[in-house]
Amino acid sequence: MSSATQTELDQTRKRAHRRRLSKDWSLFLLFAGPNILLILAFIYYPLFSNMYYSTLDWRLGSSSATQIGLENYADFFTSDSGLEVWRVTGIFTAGAVLGSMVLGLLIALVLNKKIPGKTVARTAVFSPYVLSGVGVAMVWNFIFDPTRGGLAHILDFFGFDSPEWYLNEDWSLTMVIIVYVWKNLGYCAVVFLAGLQSIPKDLIEAATIDRAGPVRRFFSITLPLLTPTVFFLLVTNILFSMTNAFDILRTMTPTGHGTNTIIFEIYLQSFGAYQRAGYSAAIAVVLFFTLFFITAVQLRFVERKVHYS
Amino acid sequence: MSLTRSRIPEDEQKPRGIAPEQKPKLTKAERKQRRRGGWLDAFSRENLADTIFTGYLPIFVALIIIVLPLAWMVSSSFKPPSEIVTLNPTLLPQDPSADNYQSVVDRVPLLTMFGNSIYVTLVGSVIKVFLAVTTAYALVFIRVPGKNFIFLGILVALMVPPEVSMLPNYLTITSLGGRDTLWGIILPGLGTAFGTFLLRQHFMALPKEMFEAAELDGAGHIRKLFQIAAPVSIPAIATVGLVTVVNEWNSFLWPLVITGSAEKMTLPVGLNLLQSVESQAGSYGILMAGAVIVIVPMLVIFAALQKYIVAGLTQGSVK
Numbered sequence: 001m002s003s004a005t006q007t008e009l010d011q012t013r014k015r016a017h018r019r020r021l022s023k024d025w026s027l028f029l030l031f032a033g034p035n036i037l038l039i040l041a042f043i044y045y046p047l048f049s050n051m052y053y054s055t056l057d058w059r060l061g062s063s064s065a066t067q068i069g070l071e072n073y074a075d076f077f078t079s080d081s082g083l084e085v086w087r088v089t090g091i092f093t094a095g096a097v098l099g100s101m102v103l104g105l106l107i108a109l110v111l112n113k114k115i116p117g118k119t120v121a122r123t124a125v126f127s128p129y130v131l132s133g134v135g136v137a138m139v140w141n142f143i144f145d146p147t148r149g150g151l152a153h154i155l156d157f158f159g160f161d162s163p164e165w166y167l168n169e170d171w172s173l174t175m176v177i178i179v180y181v182w183k184n185l186g187y188c189a190v191v192f193l194a195g196l197q198s199i200p201k202d203l204i205e206a207a208t209i210d211r212a213g214p215v216r217r218f219f220s221i222t223l224p225l226l227t228p229t230v231f232f233l234l235v236t237n238i239l240f241s242m243t244n245a246f247d248i249l250r251t252m253t254p255t256g257h258g259t260n261t262i263i264f265e266i267y268l269q270s271f272g273a274y275q276r277a278g279y280s281a282a283i284a285v286v287l288f289f290t291l292f293f294i295t296a297v298q299l300r301f302v303e304r305k306v307h308y309s
Numbered sequence: 310m311s312l313t314r315s316r317i318p319e320d321e322q323k324p325r326g327i328a329p330e331q332k333p334k335l336t337k338a339e340r341k342q343r344r345r346g347g348w349l350d351a352f353s354r355e356n357l358a359d360t361i362f363t364g365y366l367p368i369f370v371a372l373i374i375i376v377l378p379l380a381w382m383v384s385s386s387f388k389p390p391s392e393i394v395t396l397n398p399t400l401l402p403q404d405p406s407a408d409n410y411q412s413v414v415d416r417v418p419l420l421t422m423f424g425n426s427i428y429v430t431l432v433g434s435v436i437k438v439f440l441a442v443t444t445a446y447a448l449v450f451i452r453v454p455g456k457n458f459i460f461l462g463i464l465v466a467l468m469v470p471p472e473v474s475m476l477p478n479y480l481t482i483t484s485l486g487g488r489d490t491l492w493g494i495i496l497p498g499l500g501t502a503f504g505t506f507l508l509r510q511h512f513m514a515l516p517k518e519m520f521e522a523a524e525l526d527g528a529g530h531i532r533k534l535f536q537i538a539a540p541v542s543i544p545a546i547a548t549v550g551l552v553t554v555v556n557e558w559n560s561f562l563w564p565l566v567i568t569g570s571a572e573k574m575t576l577p578v579g580l581n582l583l584q585s586v587e588s589q590a591g592s593y594g595i596l597m598a599g600a601v602i603v604i605v606p607m608l609v610i611f612a613a614l615q616k617y618i619v620a621g622l623t624q625g626s627v628k
Contacts, residue, residue, distance in 0.1 A: 021453070021454075024451055024452055024453050025453050027447070027451055027530050028447045028451045028453045028456070031443040031444065031446055031447035031451065031530070031534075032443065032444040032447035032448065032459070034440055034443075035440040035441070035443070035444040035500055035501060035505065036444070036459065036462075036463075036500075037500075038440070038499050038500030038501075039462070039463060039466045039500035039502065040500075041481070041500075042474060042478055042481070042496075042497040042498075042499075042500055043466045043469050043474055043500060043502075044462075044466070045477065045481075046473065046474035046475075046476070046477035046478055046481075047469065047473065047474065049477040050473065050474075050476065050477060053476065053477070060476075106367070107367070107368075107371050110363065110364060110367045110368055110371070111368070113360070113363070113364050115360055115364045115365065117368075118368070121368045121371070121372060123611075123612070123615050123619075124372055124375055124376060125371055125372070125375055126615070126619055127375070127608060127611055127612075128375060129622065130555045130559075130607055130611045130618060130622070131559070131604050131607055131608065132558070132559040132561075132576075132577050132603045132604055132607065133559060133561060133577075134559075134561050134577040134580050134581060134603065135577070135580065135599075135600040135603040135604040136378075136600075136604070138580060138584060138596050138597070138599065138600045139378050139379070139381070139382040139597065139600050139604075140378065141584075141596070142381070142382075142385065142593045142596065142597060143378060143381065145593070148393065148394055148593065150378075150381055150398070153396075153398060182374070182375070182378070186375070187622065187623065190619055190623055191623050194623070239468075242470075243470035243472065244470075246472065246561065246562050247559070247561040247562070247577065250561070250565075250581070251581060251584065254585075263470065263472040266472045266473075266475065266476075267472065267475070267562065267566075270475070270476050271566055277476060280476060281476055281477075284472065284473045284474075284475075284476065285473075287470070287472065287473055288469060288473050291468055291469075291470070292465075292468065295468050
């Protein structure tokens with residue numbers, strides 16, 4: 001074969017390849033394009049425009065804005081009201097995550113026993129997780145009502161006065177944590193249950209034969225083997241509690257006194273009474289990078305776990 | 310392993326390595342016993358106390374805590390104001406009436422809101438699921454350079470909560486004239502990262518041979534998607550669809566921000582409005598009736614299809 005025909009052949013092949021590639025690209029864009037466009041327009045564009053807005057001193061709806069550089073960020077990290085948001089977010093996240101994980105694990109341990117009816121119980125325990133946060137919060141508003149609520153009646157029966165859930169900021173924060181845990185613990189229980197069921201039965205049986213008591217068995221066998229699940233739940237719960245609680249917070253404490261976690265503050269600052277859109281955008285940017293950091297840490301660890309098993 | 314202190318009877322204790330055929334016999338007998346007993350084992354004399362005190366008792370307590378608030382909600386929604394403000398409330402309404410539901414309809418355009426919720430949920434979910442299927446298919450089966458990079462971009466989007474994009478999206482939708490409209494509620498949420506992610510995992514696990522016959526017939530990607538990949542993935546698509554329905558129905562922040570008039574609100578936003586106009590003593594019954602209307606449809610869907618919903622919502626936990 002002469003070299004001339006060889007290059008000709010090469011070129012035809014290259015052209016065919018390019019034609020196929022452009023055909024594949026147009027198909028790819030036909031299939032995935034709309035979704036990609038929507039994600040760009042309504043997730044990525046906001047991410048970057050937030051960074052611009054965050055440098056402005058600007059009221060929502062106003063046509064004038066002043067460039068103030070990084071002042072909004074400085075404000076959020078140093079002002080009393082900004083630090084209060086961090087404090088509330090920290091307490092809410094810690095309470096929500098620990099509460100739902102500990103209770104979820106306890107329920108999972110019970111549901112892991114061989115007893116009839118546990119499937120129904122599992123479904124019931126999970127159900128609050130799929131319900132409207134607004135609806136659930138309205139129900140709990142009634143239960144927590146200090147004079148007419150169900151909880152006040154129960155406390156009264158035992159001779160206690162109901163705390164001022166809505167007037168005292170610390171009690172307000174406790175209250176929304178309780179409701180969040182109530183809604184969320186079924187999720188933790190179901191994930192823990194899956195983790196428990198993946199633990200080989202013979203390990204537990206062997207320990208039983210060695211006369212390890214239930215407590216010893218839990219701490220020396222079950223819990224160590226459950227660490228991947230614990231870690232997964234820890235990370236997802238931190239992410240969820242930082243981002244999913246808005247409906248409960250807004251419905252139970254509309255003004256956000258004592259319950260203005262970072263997501264609630266983003267809303268309150270732009271659409272609430274304050275109307276500080278630039279400041280709100282700065283908080284949104286900080287929240288994004290916080291979540292990004294947590295996810296990155298998780299990905300590193302999960303990778304290690306996969307290699308381990 | 311030391312068996313010297315075990316509960317196995319003396320005559321069955323054998324030193325290691327001797328008569329290994331003895332051991333399977335024992336487990337066989339055990340297995341037989343277990344098979345015979347089955348779930349009744351839980352109620353055998355030695356297990357009964359354990360079953361009750363570490364099984365049913367805690368389950369009962371957990372169920373009370375989970376179910377009682379919801380039962381209280383339903384019961385109170387049928388109570389007249391006098392039974393709400395009483396100091397001696399009863400679990401069941403003494404004089405049940407549907408007046409509270411009528412009051413909800415009087416205060417807010419409930420039927421319109423219910424319709425809005427159904428419309429937004431159905432239209433949003435159908436489009437989202439469709440986009441998730443086509444995007445996932447493209448990411449797995451269409452060979453173009455750089456698609457892993459695109460997938461990475463979708464993964465990052467999965468992480469961005471609606472609160473972060475709320476303000477810019479509000480400005481975008483307002484400038485497009487979508488404020489206080491149903492399409493304005495639906496549009497920004499249509500880009501789907503969750504469904505794409507889940508279905509991509511699913512498509513990657515499909516055996517390649519499945520497509521070979523169709524390829525020999527000269528089938529293109531469109532036929533391969535709609536005649537092979539999608540039909541065999543119905544359970545996974547149903548999972549994505551149901552999770553999407555749950556999320557759309559319960560969605561609160563965005564509809565709250567973008568709607569202004571009661572006629573365009575979805576149920577959660579409408580209930581928020583109801584709560585702000587109904588703040589006096591006896592009105593909890595009305596609010597509970599409102600809560601029933603937003604909660605019960607999801608409870609029914611969940612009870613019927615919980616397998617798919619639980620699987621979808623706990624994705625990623627079981628590797």
